[in-house]
Amino acid sequence: MRTITGIPEGWPEDEAAALAVQDALRGRVVRDETGPAPGTGTVTGIDVAYDDERGVVAAAAVVLDAATLDVVEEATAVGRVAFPYVPGLLAFREIPAVLGALEALDAAPGLVVCDGYGLAHPRRFGLASHLGVLTGLPTVGVAKKPFVFAHGEVGPERGAAAALLDGADEVGRALRTRAGVKPVYVSVGHRVTLDNACAHVLALTPQFRIPETTRRADRLCRDALLDVTAGWRPGT
DNA sequence: GCGACAG
DNA sequence: ATCTTGTCGC
Numbered sequence: 046m047r048t049i050t051g052i053p054e055g056w057p058e059d060e061a062a063a064l065a066v067q068d069a070l071r072g073r074v075v076r077d078e079t080g081p082a083p084g085t086g087t088v089t090g091i092d093v094a095y096d097d098e099r100g101v102v103a104a105a106a107v108v109l110d111a112a113t114l115d116v117v118e119e120a121t122a123v124g125r126v127a128f129p130y131v132p133g134l135l136a137f138r139e140i141p142a143v144l145g146a147l148e149a150l151d152a153a154p155g156l157v158v159c160d161g162y163g164l165a166h167p168r169r170f171g172l173a174s175h176l177g178v179l180t181g182l183p184t185v186g187v188a189k190k191p192f193v194f195a196h197g198e199v200g201p202e203r204g205a206a207a208a209l210l211d212g213a214d215e216v217g218r219a220l221r222t223r224a225g226v227k228p229v230y231v232s233v234g235h236r237v238t239l240d241n242a243c244a245h246v247l248a249l250t251p252q253f254r255i256p257e258t259t260r261r262a263d264r265l266c267r268d269a270l271l272d273v274t275a276g277w278r279p280g281t
Numbered sequence: 282g283c284g285a286c287a288g
Numbered sequence: 289a290t291c292t293t294g295t296c297g298c
């Protein structure tokens with residue numbers, strides 16, 4: 046199913062307003078729940094594609110069976126871009142469309158796997174945490190590139206990891222999902238433990254570096270964007 | 282002050 | 289994120 050989403054009422058218009066929202070919501074992140082067990086129930090991948098030229102955004106949510114990684118359900122949402130890209134404020138750009146796709150699902154999402162960071166964020170409230178707090182769902186962030194926290198060497202074998210430390214607090218982990226291939230960066234979003242988040246990511250990467258959830262969502266949102274973009278007339 | 286900077 | 293040719297490798 047594909048829906049059309051608007052920008053929520055009161056959505057921040059500028060950076061100052063966005064920072065205030067992060068300040069107001071960051072205390073609502075729940076870190077003392079283990080979260081769903083890997084390999085059971087469903088896991089949902091989220092991703093977003095843009096056509097900045099036209100100000101159009103497309104989001105996808107793909108629900109997988111956690112045990113088989115088969116697709117259970119897919120949903121997309123298209124709309125207008127709600128915020129410019131600003132490092133540290135990615136959530137304000139992605140979340141409106143993502144909410145539209147999630148709301149279009151009939152299946153229970155289970156753990157939501159986001160493209161980006163959760164707690165390993167300059168103000169400890171990245172996209173995954175923000176989405177988790179707004180939806181109440183357990184979320185995890187899986188980023189492809191380092192952001193604010195450095196880490197030590199990661200062993201060459203699959204499953205090896207290095208901590209992302211904010212002082213003594215481990216806010217994320219660089220995790221090798223394929224031997225000899227660059228690691229991904231896992232961080233807790235909401236209502237999940239870092240250990241459990243990493244176990245999920247390993248269960249979602251039997252073959253490729255990137256979790257099957259986000260690979261599927263990536264393809265789907267790109268296709269959705271092309272559908273909207275095809276035959277576009279200059280004017281709207 | 283100067284760069285770096287998830288997607 | 290997106291743009292975008294060739295090139296190396298399974």
